[in-house]
Amino acid sequence: MIRSPLITVMVQAVRKAGRALIRDFGEVEQLQVSVKGPADFVSAADRKSEDVLFAELSKARPTYGFLMEERGRVDGTDDANEWVVDPLDGTTNFLHGIPMFAISVALVRNGVPMAGVIFNPANDELFVAEVGQGAYLNDRRLRVAGRRKLAECVVCCGLPHMGRGDHEQFNRELGVVQRQVAGLRRTGSAALDLAWVAAGRFDAFWERKLAPWDMAAGLVMVREAGGFVSDMDGGEKILEKGDVLAGNELIHRDLQRLLKSA
Ligand code: IPD
Numbered sequence: 001m002i003r004s005p006l007i008t009v010m011v012q013a014v015r016k017a018g019r020a021l022i023r024d025f026g027e028v029e030q031l032q033v034s035v036k037g038p039a040d041f042v043s044a045a046d047r048k049s050e051d052v053l054f055a056e057l058s059k060a061r062p063t064y065g066f067l068m069e070e071r072g073r074v075d076g077t078d079d080a081n082e083w084v085v086d087p088l089d090g091t092t093n094f095l096h097g098i099p100m101f102a103i104s105v106a107l108v109r110n111g112v113p114m115a116g117v118i119f120n121p122a123n124d125e126l127f128v129a130e131v132g133q134g135a136y137l138n139d140r141r142l143r144v145a146g147r148r149k150l151a152e153c154v155v156c157c158g159l160p161h162m163g164r165g166d167h168e169q170f171n172r173e174l175g176v177v178q179r180q181v182a183g184l185r186r187t188g189s190a191a192l193d194l195a196w197v198a199a200g201r202f203d204a205f206w207e208r209k210l211a212p213w214d215m216a217a218g219l220v221m222v223r224e225a226g227g228f229v230s231d232m233d234g235g236e237k238i239l240e241k242g243d244v245l246a247g248n249e250l251i252h253r254d255l256q257r258l259l260k261s262a
């Protein structure tokens with residue numbers, strides 16, 4: 001486990017927010033839910049978790065700015081450091097009682113993700129990573145899977161939202177990928193998808209039209225577990241473009257080619 005002051009602050013904050021989420025998960029039918037767009041929900045649990053994270057992280061690092069899903073951008077006095085926060089990744093799962101959701105917190109310094117923490121409080125899985133320090137699940141060091149052939153791989157994807165994204169393109173991609181891989185999965189939490197690539201559970205993951213808070217922590221996680229992560233063109237503009245493709249070096253390359261051919 002990494003015990004740097006930065007990771008300690010992040011872990012304390014996500015654990016506290018996780019306790020709030022678990023209380024609400026126990027009474028999910030009583031939660032106030034509103035709709036931000038087609039199939040895009042936000043609940044009192046998202047907001048409560050965000051309040052806890054905002055309070056804890058502001059207390060520990062009063063000068064840092066924020067980019068949070070529900071609050072948006074909150075400038076700090078320090079231009080270099082920004083917390084990028086998804087207080088509840090997998091809201092739809094959460095509201096359906098599916099225990100596959102997470103809190104995702106990244107520290108982005110001058111535009112570069114430096115540390116990430118992804119916590120699923122439903123099963124107490126805590127993923128942490130810091131540049132140069134490796135990636136961990138609880139106390140276990142993580143390494144991406146080593147499979148070399150797509151035909152042996154379990155690949156995870158995200159689906160375009162109802163009314164958002166290119167459904168035709170996704171259907172073409174799914175058509176080619178499903179013929180070439182051992183298994184396909186869709187979990188409903190992009191942050192966990194990336195953490196699970198880092199943990200070697202998924203060999204690869206791709207999704208388009210994500211927001212920075214879905215990915216920032218996961219990018220550090222995959223890289224520190226020895227994986228490759230890029231936008232769909234193989235470039236570095238992941239947070240800017242919102243497209244992500246992750247896996248080990250070989251599988252990342254092969255999946256990128258396959259998706260291009262779709
Ligand atoms: C969503 C999840 C989901 C992804 C969506 C995201 P939210 O985040 O990460 O896996 O497919 O695009 O919006 O809204 O539950 O935080």
Ligand code: CA
Nearest residue numbers: 041042069091
């Ligand atoms: Ca959301």
Ligand code: CA
Nearest residue numbers: 086089090214
């Ligand atoms: Ca999210």
Ligand code: CA
Nearest residue numbers: 069086088089
């Ligand atoms: Ca969210």
